[in-house]
Amino acid sequence: MAKLPEETLTMTFELLxxxxxxxxxxxxTWWTFFDRYGEAASTIGELEELQNAKERLNQSYTRLNTLLLKILEAQPxxxxxxxxxxxxxxxxxxxxxxxxxxxTQEIIRGWNLL
Incomplete structure (x- = not known):
């Protein structure tokens, strides 16, 4: 059976x-920033940075979740x-x-989005 060690499962679920x-x-942060400052030459860099961060995080989440499921289904x-x-x-x-x-934290601090 494809049983992962408890430590690996805990680490994976915590990371997810x-x-x-x-x-x-x-x-x-993206929505707050956009709502407060709009899309302008002075804000486009931060909006893109936040969008890129979301995409990288989504990819990591999806990859990790998909691999975990594949491993759990692997038999024997x-x-x-x-x-x-x-x-x-x-x-x-x-x-x-x-x-x-x-x-994200740099943009929050730099633009006083607290």
Whole structure:
């Protein structure tokens, strides 16, 4: 059976939760920023940065979730290649999460969106 260690499942679910929260924050920041300042030459860079952050986070979330489901369905065992892909998806997801959160927080602070 393709049973993942509890530690791996916990780490994966926690990362999915963090990615979901970051997607929500980037989306809310984008809407607040757009509503407050509109789309102008002075704001287009930040709007694009937030949109890119959301897209990277969405890709990480989708990839991680899809791989997890594939591994859980794998029988009789998950292949090493699938497990390696999961490890890379976790690593990339964490990196995208950190970068997106940093970008979002910088825009929030820089434009006083609290």
């Amino acid at each position: 939760r963090q990615l979901a929260n970051a997607i929500e924050l980037a989306s809310a 065992i998950a292949t090493n290649a699938m497990l390696d892909l999961l490890a890379k998806a976790i690593e990339n997801g964490q990196a995208n999460l950190e970068a997106a959160n940093a970008s």
